[in-house]
Every structure is written in structure tokens, then in C-alpha cells.
Amino acid sequence: MPVVCVHCEAQGYGAxxxxxxxxxxxxxxxxxxxxxxxxxxxxHASAVVASSARLGRDVVIGPLAVVEDDTTIGDCSVVRAHxxxxxxxxxxxxxxxxxxxxxxxxxxxxxxxxxxxxxVIGDRNVIREGVTIHRSTRAGAATVVGSDCFLMAYVHVxxxxxxxxxxxxxxxVALAGHVEVDDRAFLSGGVVVHQFCRVGRLAMVGGNAKVxxxxxxxxxxxxxxxxxxxxxVVGLRRAGFTAAQLRTLHEAxxxxxxSGLHLExxxxxxxxLADPLADEWIAFVRSARRxxxxxxxxxxx
Numbered sequence: 001m002p003v004v005c006v007h008c009e010a011q012g013y014g015a016x017x018x019x020x021x022x023x024x025x026x027x028x029x030x031x032x033x034x035x036x037x038x039x040x041x042x043x044h045a046s047a048v049v050a051s052s053a054r055l056g057r058d059v060v061i062g063p064l065a066v067v068e069d070d071t072t073i074g075d076c077s078v079v080r081a082h083x084x085x086x087x088x089x090x091x092x093x094x095x096x097x098x099x100x101x102x103x104x105x106x107x108x109x110x111x112x113x114x115x116x117x118x119x120v121i122g123d124r125n126v127i128r129e130g131v132t133i134h135r136s137t138r139a140g141a142a143t144v145v146g147s148d149c150f151l152m153a154y155v156h157v158x159x160x161x162x163x164x165x166x167x168x169x170x171x172x173v174a175l176a177g178h179v180e181v182d183d184r185a186f187l188s189g190g191v192v193v194h195q196f197c198r199v200g201r202l203a204m205v206g207g208n209a210k211v212x213x214x215x216x217x218x219x220x221x222x223x224x225x226x227x228x229x230x231x232x233v234v235g236l237r238r239a240g241f242t243a244a245q246l247r248t249l250h251e252a253x254x255x256x257x258x259s260g261l262h263l264e265x266x267x268x269x270x271x272x273l274a275d276p277l278a279d280e281w282i283a284f285v286r287s288a289r290r291x292x293x294x295x296x297x298x299x300x301x
Contacts, residue, residue, distance in 0.1 A: 053085075056093065071104070074123065088116060088135055092123035092147065100130045107137040107159030109177065115139035122147030122165070133157040137177070146183070164201070182217065184239060186232075196289050201280070202239055204232045214292040217284055218249055218277070227296040228257055245277060252278045256285075257295035 043049055043061040053067045056075035061067060063081045071085050074093035079085060083097045089104030097103065104119040106112060117136035124147055127133075131151050136143050137159040145157065146165035156174045157163065164183035169175075173187045176195035181187065185199045188207040199205060200217030205226060215221040218236060220229045231249055241249075255261065255269040267285065270278040285292055 050087075062099075068104075086119075086135070089119045089121070091121045094124040095121060096126050098126075098128045098131075098153075101127050102132050103127070105132060105134050107134045107177070109137040109159055112137045112159075117159075118142040119145075121145045122149075125149045125151070127151045128153045128155075130154040131156075134159045136160045152189075158195075170207075184235070186235065194290070198284075198288070200284055202232060202235055204235055211293070213290050214284070214288045216292055217280055219253070219293075221293045223296065226293050228253075228293050229295075248273060248275045249277055252281055256281065 041055050041057070041059045041061070044063045044065070046063045047061045047065045047067070049055070049061060049067045050069040050071070052069045054072045056073060056077065058076045059073050060078045062079060062083070065079045065081060066084045067073065067079065068085060068087040070087045072090045073079065073085065074091055074095065076093055077091055077095040077097070079097045080099045082100050084102045085091070085097070086102065086104035091103070103121070115138070117138060117140065119133055119135040120142045122145060125145060126149070128151060130153050133145065134143060134157065141160065143157065143159055143161050145163045146167065148166045149163060150168045151157070152169060152171045154172050155169045158175055158177040158179070160178045161175050161180070163181045164185070166184045167181050168186045169181070170187060170189040172189055173191045175181070175193045178196045179193050180198040182199060182201040182203070184202045186204045187199065188205060188209070190208040191205050191211060193199065193211040197211050198214040199211070200215055200219070202218050203215045204220045205211060205215055206220065206222030206229070209222050209226040210224045211221070212225045215226060216228060218232055220232050221227060222229050231246070231253055233246065236246060236249070252270050252273060256266045259266060259269070261269065267282050270282050
């Protein structure tokens with residue numbers, strides 16, 4: 001069952017006979033010499049790997065896993081038993097896909113009519129048991145997951161979502177379509193996010209929260225619906241924020257969410273701080289499509 005090796009393909013060798021190997025067998029004549037000398041892919045005898053799938057070096061495909069046509073799996077990635085990599089899916093290097101995950105499934109969108117769209121996943125992600133990630137509902141578009149993310153068991157990422165780098169989604173998080181989760185955000189177990197909402201950089205969302213508006217960067221949001229509950233101080237310190245930066249954010253939080261000012265005067269006060277973190281909040285608030293999660297009992301107008 002020949003499968004295209006991405007390194008051989010890049011050198012114009014195409015799909016050399018026997019590129020996909022089972023335990024103990026070596027690449028046959030015609031393969032790229034670099035691939036010949038490197039450790040080979042390990043595909044379990046019961047796995048189903050389509051002929052046009054492109055697998056990098058040291059890829060492991062477990063028992064009864066399925067890798068469909070028009071897929072790419074980068075070097076040193078592992079696809080465990082019963083996982084499914086659907087067509088039009090690209091995984092970067094060093095990804096670890098656990099049992100029963102389904103990546104690149106068709107979007108759950110009544111407007112979807114089978115058009116070609118993609119799922120693009122970066123490098124070094126851990127995707128645990130039962131995770132589902134759907135490709136885009138729009139022709140030529142993609143659902144995107146960054147690098148170094150941790151998606152715990154039974155997370156659902158819907159069509160056209162965009163997840164940044166180093167994000168953590170705990171068990172049973174469910175994202176509707178067109179959701180954006182920025183770098184290093186943390187969504188606790190059972191969080192449900194409405195379509196077109198955003199979770200900002202280094203934000204934290206409390207367990208079982210119902211997110212119906214954008215969650216501010218650097219802030220803890222929680223509740224039904226989710227509301228701002230203070231700065232994500234622990235996460236910010238772990239990210240290397242200085243005491244001066246934390247003081248600035250405390251003042252920005254007070255002005256935006258606790259001062260009683262209407263929104264535009266509050267944003268003017270943030271601009272006067274002349275600080276890039278305050279400017280990030282201003283840009284985030286102004287680009288909100290569904291509004292943003294205010295502090296409970298202290299909503300800006």
C-alpha cells in the first residue's frame with residue numbers, strides 16, 4: 001500500500017514502492033536517500049491509510065486508525081488506535097492524536113453542500129480521546145488550530161474556528177462555528193461558546209461557563225452567561241508579566257469595568273494610559289461583533 005512520503009515528494013520522487021512500512025521493513029529502491037537512512041513510518045497492519053495520504057518520517061499509525069485521501073501528517077506524529085483523519089486535513093510535526101479522535105469531519109452546518117474546505121493543525125499539539133474538529137463550511141477556507149495546544153478528551157471544535165498557539169481546552173469544551181480562541185487562553189471543563197464569539201489572549205474561562213459574548217484578554221470570565229470576574233493574575237504571572245504590567249492592567253480593568261463610565265469615555269481613559277496592553281483591550285472591544293463580557297453588576301453602557 002504505497003503512500004507518498006512528504007520528503008520524497010518534495011524531491012520529486014513521487015510515491016516510491018513500499019514507502020509506508022510495517023515493522024522491520026526498509027524503504028525500497030527509488031526512495032530519497034535521506035528517507036532511506038531515516039527511521040521509517042510505522043503503520044499498524046489493521047490501519048487503513050489512503051494511497052494519496054502523505055506521511056512524514058517517524059509517523060506512527062495505530063490499530064484500526066483511518067487516514068483518508070488528501071491528508072498530510074507531519075514528521076514524528078502519532079495517530080493512535082481508532083482515530084480518524086478525514087480528507088483535506090493537514091497536521092504539522094509532532095502531533096499526538098489519541099484514541100477515537102476524528103479530525104477534519106464535515107461541518108455540522110445545514111448550508112454545507114460538500115465543497116472542498118480544509119482543517120489545518122500546527123505542530124506539537126496533544127489531541128486527546130474523542131476530540132472532534134470539523135473543517136470549514138466555506139469552499140477554500142479552513143478551520144485552524146495553532147501549535148502547542150492541549151485539547152482534552154471530548155472537546156468539540158466546530159467549522160471555521162481559529163485556535164491560537166498554546167491554548168488549553170479542558171474536557172468537554174464545545175465551540176460553535178466561527179469561534180476564535182487566542183494564544184494561551186484556558187477554557188475550563190464543560191465551557192460552551194456561542195458562534196462568532198472570541199476568547200482573548202491569556203484569558204481564562206471558568207468551568208461550565210456559558211459564553212455568549214467575547215471574553216476579554218487577560219481576564220477570568222465565568223458564569224451563566226459568562227461575566228468578567230477579575231484579572232487572570234496567576235496565568236499572567238506564569239506568562240512572565242511584570243508587576244508594572246499587572247498594575248497597568250488593574251487600572252485598565254477598573255476604568256473599563258468598574259468605574260461606571262459609559263463605554264466611549266472608558267475607552268478614552270484606556271487610551272490615555274498609553275500602554276500596549278491597554279491598547280490591546282481597546283482594539284479587542286472595538287472589534288467585538290457580539291459585545292464583550294462585562295463585570296457582573298458593573299456593566300458599561
